[in-house]
Amino acid sequence: MLMNLFKFKGGVKPPTNKTQSLGKPIAQAPIPSRLVVPLHQSIGGTPRPVVQAGDKVLKGQLIGEADGWISAAVHAPTSGTVVEVAMHVQPHPSGLDALCVVIEPDGKDEWIPREPVNYKALTPEQVRERLQQAGVVGLGGAVFPTHGKLTASKTVPMEEMVINGAECEPFITCDDLLMRERAEEVVRGIGIFRDLLQPKRVLIGIEDNKPEAAAAMRAAVQAVGENFEVIPVPTLYPAGGAKQLIRVLTGKEVPAAKRSTDLGVQCFNVATAYTAWRAITHGEPVVSRLVTVTGNVHEPRNYEVLIGTPMDELLKLATPHPDTDGIIMGGPMMGFLVPQPDVPVVKATNCLIAHSDRLFPPKAPEMPCIRCGSCAQACPHELQPFEMYWFSRAKNFGKTQEYHIFDCIECGCCSFVCPSRIPLVQYFRFAKSEIWAREREKNAADQAKERFEFKQLREEREKAEKAEKLAKAAAAQAAKKAAEAAAAAAAGDTAATSPQAADAPAIDAEKAARQAAIQAAMERAKAQREAAQPKNTDNLTPDQQQAAAEIEARRAAARLAVPEAPANEKSE
Amino acid sequence: MSHYLFILVGAVLVNNVVLVKILGLCPFMGVSKKLETAYGMGAATTFVLTMATGASYIIDHYLLIPFGLEYLRTLSFIVTIAAIVQLTEMVIAKTSPTLQQTLGIYLPLITTNCAVLGVPLLNIANGHNFVESLLFGAGSAVGFSLVLILFAGIRERIEGADVPVHFRGAAIAMVTAGLMALAFMGFAGLDKYQ
């Protein structure tokens, strides 16, 4: 294949360690004793649980409903009973809890009725919605809801679609095996994306250390009769980063502040294409994924694993060595040690590496930076990590942003080459999350300011209204008196002067009108007084209303529980 | 021509007003924490100093000397400088309130910046003519701004350094200024080259 490849600057060549797990075909991991399915498995809104403890669920049944457009549904990975919907520790570096649906499998693995669809008969909107309903997210690790990436930019024509089969991280082989064994379905899935985005070219980038996968994909492309180009790219970490692969295949550079569609290019992982195909044409939502289990184990291998499988159960299949002291989720460059071994496999879990000091020797102590510039030469985004480190360390976050810290993709190349053993990426993550926290605080402050100013405005207005009301009342009082006096005078005069008598009804009418006006004013004032009572129940968002309703409900419950509570008094 | 060049180079580098003559240390230490402020201070001082040398030359030669009032030199120079500084402050207040706030007290204190008074007096002591005075003033001002900006650049970097606690802040700044002065000694003799 003759094609001009581009290069990205920087990059490193860590030992790949991929052969260990390539020896055997993909195996089906057995159904575990318990599945803990986190609801929040993609970027975007947290899905709302739609099952309760005790519910019977079937494989593929919806258990979490997408919340908003950028959010993806979550499904039961197998049939069984919902044990609880509760907080569990997440496979997340924080080690914090999040809402999970815990399912006890019944072992039958019984599917919901699956309806195969010919997607060509559907409109693009329908396809996107189906993908969302099926919980299809980017399986390369970023877990961005796929349907959200399938809309072309309105202004820029879609030129290239890049399919990421590079898999540059050491140890990980799940995409490699997927392409070897299920190439045809991957290619068909790519076809769906192609039909939605209508790019001029489809480029499948595969690192040149996976010739088998590339051959399989080429054969599949031929077999399906597509015109996708399978392109081997030089093995260089992080060639599998979306932006790097786009650069290598198309020469386009996507900056941090832009979407790739703005440049007429979009990138998908091969595994995403595969799940999209299964979801659309087989009606199977994403309930499992391929996971490489490797590292400090006897039998490294790739498994098809149900989402929610506890990691330690999965690791046992590969029989870890006794000195294993932790599990890395993801690759050795960007992964993290999971907080506890029984956290569940999620859609982002592409690899589990059994950690041991033998495999990953403990790091030498951190030395001060000597500004040698190795990191800047290794950085695929051409940043200057040593400067960002200098200011992150000093907590001078404004400066870190001047050095473009948000363009950092946290690939770890800088830490890899650092002679001072500085955990650079760690400093950048720290700085980024501090900046985000500040942003949140700033937003909260702006909102608070707005609300404060609104309240002040309202109070001003109420004060003005009150003053006006008082003035009106005083005026009314005076008018009334004047009217009474006038009436008395009129009554006295009626007898005396008959011509004026004709005026009397007029005066009476006038008086009546005035009184009516006063009455009305008083009514209004009363109404206003009532309105001025700090009620503050208007203009509530559904969330707030819901919160209030919940509190009311709890209150009702509390009242039931405590009958002697002064319920009557309140219920008036 | 080369005579003027030597005056200029001499004022900027060889006899740098801050690092060699040790004049104007107050703003040099005070407003060099941030590069941005240093740019502002440099610009303001350059303006004031150049204006002051010109104005003071005119005052000296056309008012004080003809009337034999040389003893009023210091007084009249200070008054002139104060007026120019006041003018500068108004302009800065109009154009950049943040700069005004960050320069803070140092902006009006340009009045008492010994470099600003020292340079006109040195002009007279050296018997410079008007063009020479202006060149010497501008050169000194550029020299002041140059070292102020470079110093601010270094201080911004030192900010993140693991300086021993007792040396943080002014102490390490003084050490740095000293080492800068050492570096500037390298220019010694350049203005005397034949």
Add this chain to the structure above:
Amino acid sequence: MFAPAPFLLKDTSVSQVMTQVCIALVPGIAAYAWLVGPAILVQLVIASLAALLAEAAMLRLRKKPLALFLSDGSAIVTAWLIALTFPPLAPWWLVATGTIFAIIVAKHLYGGLGQNPFNPAMVAFGVCIVSFPALMSQWPSVGLQLPLVDQVNVILGLAPRIDALSSATPLDALKTALKLDEGAFDVTHLLANQDIYGNFAGRGWEWVAVGYLLGGLWMWQRKLITWHVPVAFTGALVAVSGALWLYNPAHFASPLFHLLSGGAMLGAFFIATDPVSGCTTPRGKLIFGAGAGLLAYIIRVFGGYPDGVAFAVLLMNLCAPVIDLLTQPRIFGMKDAGKGGKA
């Protein structure tokens, strides 16, 4: 305990880097010891001891782990550079004072390794040449046959500093000669004196410079330094000296003379390339190197000191932070180079 990614690391360390710098200095040192005199080896030991002592004392005072930082080799590199720039028969206390000043004031007051804005070795040189100009200008004439024991005695102050020791460097000698003779001799004539000026830039010294050049090229080949600073430094030096040489060959020495005399080669490859006190952006490095080369020439030819490399490097150290700020490279996804908020 939390261990952050990446879990794989390249096999490299600060002490490895520093050791390689020391190895790269060896050809120059060998030539120095062979052609100029073995006393330099004694000076290297004195400077290293002083550096390690000062380093240890400061680390102890600052409550930092001694073994870790003493073994990083940075103090040794500083010490060696000091020893190599001082006159080889300078009294021991001068070398020790310079080294201790460099380690304490120029390095540790700023936080130690990696945080000093000025090159410590050049600070030592600057401080000593300003404070002890006479001692710092006494260079032994090359070819002087003085037994090593006597040389050591001179260094240790046990023997008198005889006149034969107090000649000048070829560079200084040329400058003085040109000044004194008021144009009676021209440069070519002066340089013909091979006893002082050797084949092209100073007897003995020219080969020491070639040794540094070899070491520097090796460092470049090992990717310890990039080409920018040495190329810009030598380029600027050649350009300015060449221009003036062409303009008046009777009054100005050739570029070759300037390249191989004084501290030009040591400066270009070992001192100006120090990443801590120098520039780090590619364009910044070019400006830094060119500036240092230019200033070195101006100071050594027109200024009041025998050589200008030390002051040139210190002056460029001053400018380095600002140069770096003004020469920020383009980042991935950005159209043009330059600073500016988010692209």
Add this chain to the structure above:
Amino acid sequence: MDILLAIAIMALGAVVLGAALGYASIKFKVEGDPLVDKIEAILPQTQCGQCGYPGCKPYAEAIAKGEAEINLCPPGGMEGVQRLADLLGREVKPLDAEEKPKQVAIIDENTCIGCTLCIQACPVDAIIGAAKQLHVIIGPQCTGCELCLPPCPVECIHMEPIAENIDNWKWKYPVVELKAAPMREAA
């Protein structure tokens, strides 16, 4: 005679310079104070009044005028002081109060009598409810200013620190490990 001449010349100078300055003061007149906005942007907008000024804006104005210290804002914390110091080129001073973690107010549903006093006290309208009905605090909008605590007649409001969750979790500062301690990971 000399002295008169001197006085005359100095007076002339004074008049000329005075005229120039007077003209400049009209020409470069500054309206308003844009600095206040910048200061206010740094303040946390809790409107809590702990600084002794009735809200964030008055405090910002006081700072801009140089009447107030920059270390009076406890919700802003040391970080806020630092940023104000940076903006204004003033010295950093230790906070004039104790720094507290961010909090939100919670109304005890069983004790609340629905008196609306807290609603009136809340500077940001973060409490909803009507007379004789239970009040609820809208968590995300509560600034933690504690102004609702004193008016409550039954003391049914208390402050709770905001819990850490996956969304607001922050990466920690990497520990600078200078001692040659073995770094072991526990699983």
